Amino acid sequence: MKNKFIYLAIIAAGFASCEPEFENTVDANYTSGDADFTSYVAVGNSLTAGYMDGTVYRVGQTYSFPNLLAQKFALVGGGEFTQPSYAEDVNNLGGIQGLTGTRLVINASVGGVQPIAGSPTITLTPQAMAYNNMGVPGAKSFHLTFPGYGALNPYFARHATSPSATVLGDAMLKTPTFFTNWIGANDVLAYATSGGAQADGVTPAADHNSTGNMNPATYGGNDITNSGVFASVYSSIVTTLTSNGAKGVVCTIPSVTSIPYFTTVKWNPLPAESTISAAPLYSFLSPLTAGRISPLSTTSGSTNPLLIVDEDLTDISSQLVAPFTTFITGYLMSLPDNQLTLTQAQAQAALMAPVAAQLYGKARQATSNDLVVLRASSVIGVEPNPTDPLANPFDVPGVTMPLANMYVLTANEKNKVANATAAYNAAIVSIANNNDLAVADMNSVMNQLVTGLRIETGQLYTANYFSGSATEGLVLFSLDGVHPNARGYAVIANEILKVINEFYNANLPLHNPSYFPGINIVTSN
Structure with a gap:
C-alpha cells in the first residue's frame, strides 16, 4: 500500500537546563531504574522500521530509533536487539523487487531529487522469524492484530512467522520486558498524504469519524480510521504488550502541518x-x-x-x-x-x-x-x-x-485530519495513564518545529526542507518529506530516552545527533 510514505514525525526537545550527558565516558553511573530492558520490543509502522528516503534500505535501517534506543539499553543490561534482515540489499538501494523503487537521493550534478540508479535486490524470500523491531511500513493500528496481514503487506510478508501470523503476535514471541508503541500515524496520515483522495487520486477518501463506520474491514486504503475503532484496538494492543508485566513508552501522533511533505510546495507558486x-x-x-x-x-x-x-x-x-x-x-x-x-x-x-x-x-x-x-x-x-x-x-x-484532489489537502480536509489526530492522542494518553505507561508526546514536540527547535547541543533545527548545502546540516527529514533522516531518528531516540529517564527513574545517556548523517547527496547518478 502506498502509503509507504506513511508518515512521519521527528524532532527534539527545547532548551536543556544543564549540559546533557552524551555517552562519552566509560565509568558513568548509568542505570535502568525501574525498567527492565532484557527484551526490548518495538511495534509501530514505517517510523519504527527506520524507513527513510522513500524506502527501507540496509544501512538506513540501522538508524531506526528502536535500534538507537537498544544501543543505550545495552549499557544497563539490555539484551540482543534484532531487526528484519536486509542483508541482501548489498548496494543500499532499498525497495523491493517488482514492488517498490529505490531510495531517493539528491543528484548534485542536476540539483534535484531522484531515485538512486539501480534495481532493488531485496526479495520476498520468507524469513519466518520474529524480531525485536516489529515496525511495519504501511501498518495502521488495526493491522497489528489482523491475522494474515502479510498477504496485504510485503514488508510483513518478508518476516511473518506464518501465513496467518499477526504483527502483535510475532512481537509477543520475543516476550518483551520493555516496549515502545508508535502506531496510529497511518490511520490519518494515509488520508493526508493522498490529499484526502482514494487510490485513483480523484474520489474522496472517507472520514469514518463522520461516517460512524466501526468496521475497518470495509475501509479504503486512505480512509481515516474511526476514533472509536482506534481507541478499542489501541487498548487491546497495550493490554497484550503489558500482559507479562512489561513496561514501556507510547508515542502520540504528530500533526502533519509542519512537515516538508505539506509545506515545501506553496499554494501560490x-x-x-x-x-x-x-x-x-x-x-x-x-x-x-x-x-x-x-x-x-x-x-x-x-x-x-494554483x-x-x-x-x-x-x-x-x-x-x-x-x-x-x-x-x-x-x-x-x-x-x-x-x-x-x-x-x-x-x-x-x-x-x-x-x-x-x-x-x-x-x-x-x-x-x-x-x-x-x-x-x-x-x-x-x-x-x-x-x-x-x-x-x-x-x-x-x-x-x-x-490540480486533482490527490495533490491538495484543503482546509476542510485538514480539519478532518486535526480532529482525528486529537481524538487518537486523547485515547493514547488515557490508555497510557490507565496502564501506568510513559508517554512521549511527539505531537507537542513536533508543533515546535514551526518556530524552530534547539536541541541539547545548541543546534537549531527548523521545518524548512532541504534547499541547498547551506541548510543541509539543519534538516532532520529525509528526502521523502515525511520520514526522518538518520539525524532525525537520533533526535527521536533522545526524546524517548529523556521520557524513560524521568518516568522510570533511569539514567541513560543521549545520542549526539550531529554525529549522524543527514541528507543523501551523490555527485552523479
Whole structure:
C-alpha cells in the first residue's frame, strides 16, 4: 500500500537546563531504574522500521530509533536487539523487487531529487522469524492484530512467522520486558498524504469519524480510521504488550502541518510572467464561478495561486456548458493557421464544452489555508504538448487544469485530519495513564518545529526542507518529506530516552545527533 510514505514525525526537545550527558565516558553511573530492558520490543509502522528516503534500505535501517534506543539499553543490561534482515540489499538501494523503487537521493550534478540508479535486490524470500523491531511500513493500528496481514503487506510478508501470523503476535514471541508503541500515524496520515483522495487520486477518501463506520474491514486504503475503532484496538494492543508485566513508552501522533511533505510546495507558486497565456481563461471564468476563480495578476514579480479541485464544493459544471461553447469557439477560431469555418468551430466546441465544464465544476484557486503535497511539484505547470499550437488549452496542471484532489489537502480536509489526530492522542494518553505507561508526546514536540527547535547541543533545527548545502546540516527529514533522516531518528531516540529517564527513574545517556548523517547527496547518478 502506498502509503509507504506513511508518515512521519521527528524532532527534539527545547532548551536543556544543564549540559546533557552524551555517552562519552566509560565509568558513568548509568542505570535502568525501574525498567527492565532484557527484551526490548518495538511495534509501530514505517517510523519504527527506520524507513527513510522513500524506502527501507540496509544501512538506513540501522538508524531506526528502536535500534538507537537498544544501543543505550545495552549499557544497563539490555539484551540482543534484532531487526528484519536486509542483508541482501548489498548496494543500499532499498525497495523491493517488482514492488517498490529505490531510495531517493539528491543528484548534485542536476540539483534535484531522484531515485538512486539501480534495481532493488531485496526479495520476498520468507524469513519466518520474529524480531525485536516489529515496525511495519504501511501498518495502521488495526493491522497489528489482523491475522494474515502479510498477504496485504510485503514488508510483513518478508518476516511473518506464518501465513496467518499477526504483527502483535510475532512481537509477543520475543516476550518483551520493555516496549515502545508508535502506531496510529497511518490511520490519518494515509488520508493526508493522498490529499484526502482514494487510490485513483480523484474520489474522496472517507472520514469514518463522520461516517460512524466501526468496521475497518470495509475501509479504503486512505480512509481515516474511526476514533472509536482506534481507541478499542489501541487498548487491546497495550493490554497484550503489558500482559507479562512489561513496561514501556507510547508515542502520540504528530500533526502533519509542519512537515516538508505539506509545506515545501506553496499554494501560490506561479510567477505572473508564466501565466500570461492563461489570463483570458481566468477572466472568462471569474464572473461565472461566484468568487472561486479571480483574474490572474500580471504584475511582474508577483505570483498567482494554483488552480485546484475542491471536492467539497457544489458542482456548477452544468452552468458552464453554454459559456464554454462560446469561449472554445472563439479560441478555435483564433488559433494560428486556423482552417475551420465558424460552423465547424462551433460543432467542435459543442463537443468540448461539456468536458471543459466538468473540469471546472469544482475548481477554485488555492488559498493559504490549503496544503499542497510534495509530489505535486513534479506536475505543476508541466504542459504535455508545449510546442503544439492545437494542443488542449486546458491541460497545464495547476494553471489551466485544476490540480486533482490527490495533490491538495484543503482546509476542510485538514480539519478532518486535526480532529482525528486529537481524538487518537486523547485515547493514547488515557490508555497510557490507565496502564501506568510513559508517554512521549511527539505531537507537542513536533508543533515546535514551526518556530524552530534547539536541541541539547545548541543546534537549531527548523521545518524548512532541504534547499541547498547551506541548510543541509539543519534538516532532520529525509528526502521523502515525511520520514526522518538518520539525524532525525537520533533526535527521536533522545526524546524517548529523556521520557524513560524521568518516568522510570533511569539514567541513560543521549545520542549526539550531529554525529549522524543527514541528507543523501551523490555527485552523479
